Amino acid sequence: xxxxxxxxxxxxxxxxxxxxxxxxxxxxxxxxxxxxxxxxxxxxxxxxxxxxxxxxxxxxxxxxxxxxxxxxxxxxxxxxxxxxxxxxxxxxxxxxxxxxxxxxxxxxxxxxxxxxxxxxxxxxxxxxxxxxxxxxxxxxxxxxxxxxxxxxxxxxxxxxxxxxxxxxxxxxxxxxxxxxxxxxxxxxxxxxxxxxxxxxxxxxxxxx
Amino acid sequence: xxxxxxxxxxxxxxxxxxxxxxxxxxxxxxxxxxxxxxxxxxxxxxxxxxxxxxxxxxxxxxxxxxxxxxxxxxxxxxxxxxxxxxxxxxxxxxxxxxxxxxxxxxxxxxxxxxxxxxxxxxxxxxxxxxxxxxxxxxxxxxxxxxxxxxxxxxxxxxxxxxxxxxxxxxxxxxxxxxxxxxxxxxxxxxxxxxxxxxxxxxxxxxxx
Amino acid sequence: xxxxxxxxxxxxxxxxxxxxxxxxxxxxxxxxxxxxxxxxxxxxxxxxxxxxxxxxxxxxxxxxxxxxxxxxxxxxxxxxxxxxxxxxxxxxxxxxxxxxxxxxxxxxxxxxxxxxxxxxxxxxxxxxxxxxxxxxxxxxxxxxxxxxxxxxxxxxxxxxxxxxxxxxxxxxxxxxxxxxxxxxxxxxxxxxxxxxxxxxxxxxxxxx
Amino acid sequence: xxxxxxxxxxxxxxxxxxxxxxxxxxxxxxxxxxxxxxxxxxxxxxxxxxxxxxxxxxxxxxxxxxxxxxxxxxxxxxxxxxxxxxxxxxxxxxxxxxxxxxxxxxxxxxxxxxxxxxxxxxxxxxxxxxxxxxxxxxxxxxxxxxxxxxxxxxxxxxxxxxxxxxxxxxxxxxxxxxxxxxxxxxxxxxxxxxxxxxxxxxxxxxxx
DNA sequence: CATGAATGAGTTTTCATTCAT
DNA sequence: TATGAATGAAAACTCATTCAT
Numbered sequence: 001x002x003x004x005x006x007x008x009x010x011x012x013x014x015x016x017x018x019x020x021x022x023x024x025x026x027x028x029x030x031x032x033x034x035x036x037x038x039x040x041x042x043x044x045x046x047x048x049x050x051x052x053x054x055x056x057x058x059x060x061x062x063x064x065x066x067x068x069x070x071x072x073x074x075x076x077x078x079x080x081x082x083x084x085x086x087x088x089x090x091x092x093x094x095x096x097x098x099x100x101x102x103x104x105x106x107x108x109x110x111x112x113x114x115x116x117x118x119x120x121x122x123x124x125x126x127x128x129x130x131x132x133x134x135x136x137x138x139x140x141x142x143x144x145x146x147x148x149x150x151x152x153x154x155x156x157x158x159x160x161x162x163x164x165x166x167x168x169x170x171x172x173x174x175x176x177x178x179x180x181x182x183x184x185x186x187x188x189x190x191x192x193x194x195x196x197x198x199x200x201x202x203x204x205x206x207x208x
Numbered sequence: 209x210x211x212x213x214x215x216x217x218x219x220x221x222x223x224x225x226x227x228x229x230x231x232x233x234x235x236x237x238x239x240x241x242x243x244x245x246x247x248x249x250x251x252x253x254x255x256x257x258x259x260x261x262x263x264x265x266x267x268x269x270x271x272x273x274x275x276x277x278x279x280x281x282x283x284x285x286x287x288x289x290x291x292x293x294x295x296x297x298x299x300x301x302x303x304x305x306x307x308x309x310x311x312x313x314x315x316x317x318x319x320x321x322x323x324x325x326x327x328x329x330x331x332x333x334x335x336x337x338x339x340x341x342x343x344x345x346x347x348x349x350x351x352x353x354x355x356x357x358x359x360x361x362x363x364x365x366x367x368x369x370x371x372x373x374x375x376x377x378x379x380x381x382x383x384x385x386x387x388x389x390x391x392x393x394x395x396x397x398x399x400x401x402x403x404x405x406x407x408x409x410x411x412x413x414x415x416x
Numbered sequence: 417x418x419x420x421x422x423x424x425x426x427x428x429x430x431x432x433x434x435x436x437x438x439x440x441x442x443x444x445x446x447x448x449x450x451x452x453x454x455x456x457x458x459x460x461x462x463x464x465x466x467x468x469x470x471x472x473x474x475x476x477x478x479x480x481x482x483x484x485x486x487x488x489x490x491x492x493x494x495x496x497x498x499x500x501x502x503x504x505x506x507x508x509x510x511x512x513x514x515x516x517x518x519x520x521x522x523x524x525x526x527x528x529x530x531x532x533x534x535x536x537x538x539x540x541x542x543x544x545x546x547x548x549x550x551x552x553x554x555x556x557x558x559x560x561x562x563x564x565x566x567x568x569x570x571x572x573x574x575x576x577x578x579x580x581x582x583x584x585x586x587x588x589x590x591x592x593x594x595x596x597x598x599x600x601x602x603x604x605x606x607x608x609x610x611x612x613x614x615x616x617x618x619x620x621x622x623x624x
Numbered sequence: 625x626x627x628x629x630x631x632x633x634x635x636x637x638x639x640x641x642x643x644x645x646x647x648x649x650x651x652x653x654x655x656x657x658x659x660x661x662x663x664x665x666x667x668x669x670x671x672x673x674x675x676x677x678x679x680x681x682x683x684x685x686x687x688x689x690x691x692x693x694x695x696x697x698x699x700x701x702x703x704x705x706x707x708x709x710x711x712x713x714x715x716x717x718x719x720x721x722x723x724x725x726x727x728x729x730x731x732x733x734x735x736x737x738x739x740x741x742x743x744x745x746x747x748x749x750x751x752x753x754x755x756x757x758x759x760x761x762x763x764x765x766x767x768x769x770x771x772x773x774x775x776x777x778x779x780x781x782x783x784x785x786x787x788x789x790x791x792x793x794x795x796x797x798x799x800x801x802x803x804x805x806x807x808x809x810x811x812x813x814x815x816x817x818x819x820x821x822x823x824x825x826x827x828x829x830x831x832x
Numbered sequence: 833c834a835t836g837a838a839t840g841a842g843t844t845t846t847c848a849t850t851c852a853t
Numbered sequence: 854t855a856t857g858a859a860t861g862a863a864a865a866c867t868c869a870t871t872c873a874t
Contacts, residue, residue: 028237043836044870049833118330123330164411167406170383173382173385174379191374195375204364252860262844579822586802593745614791616827617781619783621780
């Protein structure tokens, strides 16, 4: 629970940074712990001392990515304000847009994190809920609550908020996973923003 | 001397069937070809004789999944009719709904195929475009065209059809990948249908 | 003992011809019987029907090479005459020269046979006595006898003929094995002839 | 941290020693690295850690044999003296005799090394020049120079020294390769010495 | 604590040989 | 008699993990 000593932690950070690169490039199974150790400039034993085994190293890497993503999004979207209050202030729709944009920006800047996300799903069958969507909302309740209030307020249609949260997360996930492969055609940000706009306003004509 | 497809192919089919199970359960790297051979009731050499190596075996498995999915969806959605003409007849929105439902039904029935899809993305960096969404639309042009006509007809909002196609595919992909893990809570079909409904009509209230 | 049917033997010949190429190029262990069968245009089973197993196929190839070499040398050197009588007629020294030259010519024309010879020594520990040095002298007695008479006649120094035969054979063997690798610098024939000349007349000055 | 040569190398030495036995007995292709590891009392991984792969292990073995042979011959023949100077002193003919004898002694004592030599030729097509014939003469120039001076001095006949060097080496090689198989009949040393004597003084009678 | 040499279980792949057709 | 699909024993090589220094 407690942070490592300020000095040693440096080493852990370095290992994690290199592990990210290697896992992203090679995949979990194919990655060689020796390579990670070498890149981090430490002995293999040190890696094992810090993280126990390869699996835990991967999981730590994944957690680290999530934390970083969460922090980035929180910073970009909220700038320290309370999400629920902020939503009430600027509206849920603009907030969801900001979330999506920040989300895309982050993964555009760090495509390796997408690979980690996918690896975790594929190797460990972990649900890929972009839990870092909201500040500290490791358990999605934040998003649910936000939507609920917006529905009550009439800003959003009267939908099942659980379903809506799932759909929003699934859309972001799917877009980022496929979008980060599509070379340089469109930026990931543009793709995500386009998709979210459709999601917000619907594909069907409204007069129907 | 004898043709390979009708009867003899039986053995290849069997191998593919078991490979699907094993790859889905263990993941590509972790899967042991020996296990596949044993389950298929053939020698390991036979597997290699048929598929060359592990990678090609996996790719063949993946292709097989895609083909089956495509055939199922085609059957369910179109029943032999021409997709474009059919869309003109019943409307693009109902057609997209049918596609999504069939898509979900298929993967609900065969969750292993989802794992294969994810493995392929994770191991081989293959874009996961649900190319089998439409009959013979191995190149998504079908869906694009369908949407284009619906936009002209005024059935859909005047959106960028390329973006819309991407978003629709990404949404299906994301929902299926995450949905098939969520135990039995909600059926995958319900989740997908809910998500698509949102996508079609929008999350935001219309008066905005 | 009896030759195969005049028709089927054709097939055996073809197999042997291709086996020679493959064994020479790949080495005994590394050679793939399937490749030989393919090149010979027959099924793998046919190869086994004709030669029993890989080892016997190799040995048959080797024997075939030896036979061909023997026949060539016999033709070149003796033109049908009796070796002993012929030596009495033209002298042992000229005869040994002719043998060496023919020997070198043969292996220069068919370097694969050198590889086979080496493989046999290396894989099966067979003494590599160029038994084909003389017509029908599969058992070197021919050469011994020839030298013995030349010694008696005073043509050759009073040496141990057994030793001399061995040395002559060893020299030819060593020269051919190393000479066929030395690219195109000197022809194998020149190298062998040079070596034999030294062997005949000695390296040391005669006044000693 | 610690040097690799003096003490730790012990393990590498042991592996090499056992590899020599196994390669000699089984041949390169037929040899099983596991067996070598077992005999050396180390894990298979250790063998691979030290030598990279089977081929490099073999090549290291071969190099080791050559080094040992070279050192032995140098010691026996020269006892630390300069080869050229020594030849001037005792004469080239006695020196060549000493070389041949030492050469034969070495391989008589270590017949495995002959097998390695043959394997290398057969598997890797390496020219088998007994480069270790002379002290530090990894490039035969030593022998060439030695003969040149002896020719000038009138000790040897006016022959092409390059040809003579080749012939001498080929003769030694051929004799050793065939001689070490001939059971215990004659010692390898006797066979080589006999062959070299013939080579030095010629087979033909001198009056011719 | 850090290190990296040592280990050996685990996997892929090859190919000689067989045998049903 | 000819074939080539099927087989599985065999072997090279890798790499997570341990532990003596």
